[in-house]
Every structure is written in C-alpha cells, then in structure tokens.
Amino acid sequence: MTKYWLMKTEPTTFSIDDLESSPDQTTCWEGVRNYQARNLLRDDIQEGDQVLFYHSACKEPAVVGTATVVRSGYPDSHAFDRRSKYFDAKSSADKPTWYMVDIQLQQKLDTPVTLKAMRDRAGLKGMALLQKGSRLSVQPVKKKEFDTVLKMAGV
C-alpha cells in the first residue's frame, strides 16, 4: 500500500535542482537527527511511497516537486563519519541510531505550491505541515492531501 510523505529541505542545503542534477536523479536523505522522523524513516517509509519535496526556511516556502522512495530505511552512515557534519559519536555501524532512505525525483513542479496557498486551501486544514509549531522534517501526508497539492500545482 503506497503511503505519502512530505520531506523538508532548505534549498541552500539541498534543493530540488540539486536532486535533479544528482546521478539517476536519486539521493540518500541523510542527516535527519530527530527521533520521531527517524522512526518514520526506519519503520514506515517503504519503496514506492510518494514524497512531496518541500523547500523550507527560504523566501517562498513551497512544495516544489515530487519524488519516489527507491530504497527503504537503512543506517545513515554519515553518523559514523567523523568528518561529516552529521557525525554522531553515539551512533555506530553495529548499533545505528539514525536512518535514511533513498529518493528519486519524480517531477519538478512548474508551479510550486506555496505554504501560503496551502494555508488558504480549506481541504488542507488538517495537514501536519500547517499545524502550529510543527517542525517535523519528515511527516506523513494523507493521499487526499497529496492529490490536492498536485491539483493545485496543475498536475
């Protein structure tokens, strides 16, 4: 059963254009250091699931594309790499704390769906992204919400 997710990224760190220019338009979603999001990455996100790719902490926060999960949760090896900014001494290869998935670009939206537009859309009222204080960088999205966002993008 296909599930739906939203993943946040700061475009200055990794943007939809970076994903597009990645080999096979695929990347590992490393660096998530929040337990709730970790649990989703490790336990719930499966190959074939659909992802809304969201730009946060920028001029125009918006869903800018969609992606497909091409590899389900596996240990985030960046946590073992002392030179990585995602290094975490408490995580080890035999007992990993952090997990990641691989995603592949599905499509870049010609018309990004802005945070503002989503707030104005009655049908999206319940969306996790729009709840006050919601900071989860990986969050579940209902199929209906996913479809609504795509419709707003004219897809």
Add this chain to the structure above:
DNA sequence: GCCAACGTTGGC
C-alpha cells in the same frame, strides 16, 4: 534578524 515553539540536555 526576530522570536515562538519545540526537542534535548543535564543538574538535582
């Protein structure tokens, strides 16, 4: 740059 909301840390 500000600041509200949230998560984590660590002293007790």
Add this chain to the structure above:
DNA sequence: GCCAACGTTGGC
C-alpha cells in the same frame, strides 16, 4: 523524574 537552560527550526 522534574524542569530550567540551551540549541534548533522555520515562518515572518
């Protein structure tokens, strides 16, 4: 186990 202090997120 409580909770104050601190760090981070992210919209504005």
